[in-house]
Amino acid sequence: MSSAGAGQQQFRYTQTPSKVLHLRNLPWECAEEELVELCKPFGKIVNTKCNVGANRNQAFVEFADLNQAISMVSYYASSSEPAQVRGKTVYIQYSNRQEIVNNKSSGDVVGNVLLVTIEGVEAGDVSIDVIHLVFSAFGFVHKIATFEKAAGFQALIQFSDSGTASEARNALDGRSIPRYLLPEHVTSCLLRISFSAHTDLNIKFQSHRSRDYTNPYLPVNPSAIDGTLQPTLGPDGKKKEPESNVLLASIENMQYAVTVDVLHTVFSAFGTVQKIAIFEKNGGMQALIQYPDVATAAVAKDSLEGHCIYDGGYCKLHLSYSRHTDLNVKAHSDKSRDYTVQDAGILAVPQAPGVPTVGTGWQGSSQMFAGPQAPATSSQIPGWDPSSHSYVSAPVTYPGQTSTPPVPPYPGAGAIPTAAAASPTASQLISQYGMQPTGQHSSGTGAAQPPYY
DNA sequence: AGCACA
Numbered sequence: 001m002s003s004a005g006a007g008q009q010q011f012r013y014t015q016t017p018s019k020v021l022h023l024r025n026l027p028w029e030c031a032e033e034e035l036v037e038l039c040k041p042f043g044k045i046v047n048t049k050c051n052v053g054a055n056r057n058q059a060f061v062e063f064a065d066l067n068q069a070i071s072m073v074s075y076y077a078s079s080s081e082p083a084q085v086r087g088k089t090v091y092i093q094y095s096n097r098q099e100i101v102n103n104k105s106s107g108d109v110v111g112n113v114l115l116v117t118i119e120g121v122e123a124g125d126v127s128i129d130v131i132h133l134v135f136s137a138f139g140f141v142h143k144i145a146t147f148e149k150a151a152g153f154q155a156l157i158q159f160s161d162s163g164t165a166s167e168a169r170n171a172l173d174g175r176s177i178p179r180y181l182l183p184e185h186v187t188s189c190l191l192r193i194s195f196s197a198h199t200d201l202n203i204k205f206q207s208h209r210s211r212d213y214t215n216p217y218l219p220v221n222p223s224a225i226d227g228t229l230q231p232t233l234g235p236d237g238k239k240k241e242p243e244s245n246v247l248l249a250s251i252e253n254m255q256y257a258v259t260v261d262v263l264h265t266v267f268s269a270f271g272t273v274q275k276i277a278i279f280e281k282n283g284g285m286q287a288l289i290q291y292p293d294v295a296t297a298a299v300a301k302d303s304l305e306g307h308c309i310y311d312g313g314y315c316k317l318h319l320s321y322s323r324h325t326d327l328n329v330k331a332h333s334d335k336s337r338d339y340t341v342q343d344a345g346i347l348a349v350p351q352a353p354g355v356p357t358v359g360t361g362w363q364g365s366s367q368m369f370a371g372p373q374a375p376a377t378s379s380q381i382p383g384w385d386p387s388s389h390s391y392v393s394a395p396v397t398y399p400g401q402t403s404t405p406p407v408p409p410y411p412g413a414g415a416i417p418t419a420a421a422a423s424p425t426a427s428q429l430i431s432q433y434g435m436q437p438t439g440q441h442s443s444g445t446g447a448a449q450p451p452y453y
Numbered sequence: 454a455g456c457a458c459a
Contacts, residue, residue, distance in 0.1 A: 025454050
């Protein structure tokens with residue numbers, strides 16, 4: 001009712017004095033120091049707020065004492081010289097508020113450690129590996145600590161520097177973790193990100209709640225009994241197979257060619273694939289896929305389990321952890337690949353007959369799947385394709401976005417395989433997605449990451 | 454040139 005009257009009340013003669021002054025017509029990106037220079041002759045400045053308004057050319061300055069603000073206003077009211085910043089006339093009035101309330105309350109002070117609140121989930125819903133994967137897109141994640149507070153499930157994520165932390169925050173704050181990285185029942189999962197005051201987290205153990213990626217030899221949480229390959233317990237308390245950086249994939253209903261290149265494309269969506277070996281077992285096809293670390297393998301396993309490489313239920317993947325940790329495979333054959341050696345393909349390495357391979361014979365090339373004669377339909381859905389909605393159970397989009405946006409994915413997401421769909425030849429795949437350079441274990445950054453938009 | 458957390 002009275003809103004119109006209240007709005008009209010702001011005539012210059014009716015304004016009540018305030019310790020807070022409103023300054024407008026400031027020069028572009030006026031720095032706080034410039035405001036202070038202008039105002040401090042009149043008193044002690046206790047707070048400021050810069051870059052206010054649509055043009056970001058307004059500001060507020062709060063004096064310690066009301067009389068100081070009055071003295072400044074009355075000085076310029078009767079001065080022949082107007083208040084100026086960089087030669088530009090600045091207009092000064094009492095603010096209609098009595099104090100500056102600014103939100104740069106610690107959480108906006110940049111630092112290299114992010115405080116991430118994951119809304120709408122319980123602690124068990126988002127694994128530390130998923131968090132690691134999501135934030136690794138921006139740079140090497142040194143450490144992660146998760147905990148539950150009144151605010152909900154939270155994580156501290158430590159980057160090398162505040163620059164990378166800022167990039168991650170800018171890209172992910174207010175966004176959600178992609179659905180396909182979450183359990184089915186999780187419907188929304190907003191990330192609220194601010195800066196922590198911490199600079200270096202003190203991680204005592206590798207555990208389901210904390211990780212130190214700079215120190216892989218850090219002892220495992222003592223509660224997880226017995227050393228290196230700790231049998232992890234599922235949510236229902238059942239023993240799961242020991243985790244490994246190598247996945248064993250069995251491929252069901254294999255109507256179409258599944259080549260090393262196709263697998264490389266598929267599994268690269270989650271990180272650097274170091275080695276792949278395809279072999280036959282019990283009349284079915286299996287493959288071993290080696291990642292640099294178990295965390296990446298775990299995410300890939302959880303994300304791809306039960307999904308099909310090709311639309312229509314073809315080439316369904318079943319994933320488990322291999323007992324292997326480092327595959328010994330021929331660098332370049334039709335059934336195996338070592339991406340950690342350079343240009344193996346071109347050099348057509350002579351077959352050293354004595355080279356032992358791990359386990360049994362995926363080097364025996366059965367030529368079941370001669371060429372990449374993948375289905376002709378363009379609807380084969382690589383589920384890691386962010387524009388695809390069919391492969392995963394839920395669209396991989398962020399709130400407010402319903403389709404593939406024109407902007408590229410955020411940094412680090414450059415190598416998302418988007419189109420194994422077009423039945424690429426091996427060479428097309430290779431040139432499109434590139435081989436991993438020699439020995440370049442994923443620094444946690446460069447590898448293809450799941451799509452974020 | 455005219456008031457900031459959504």
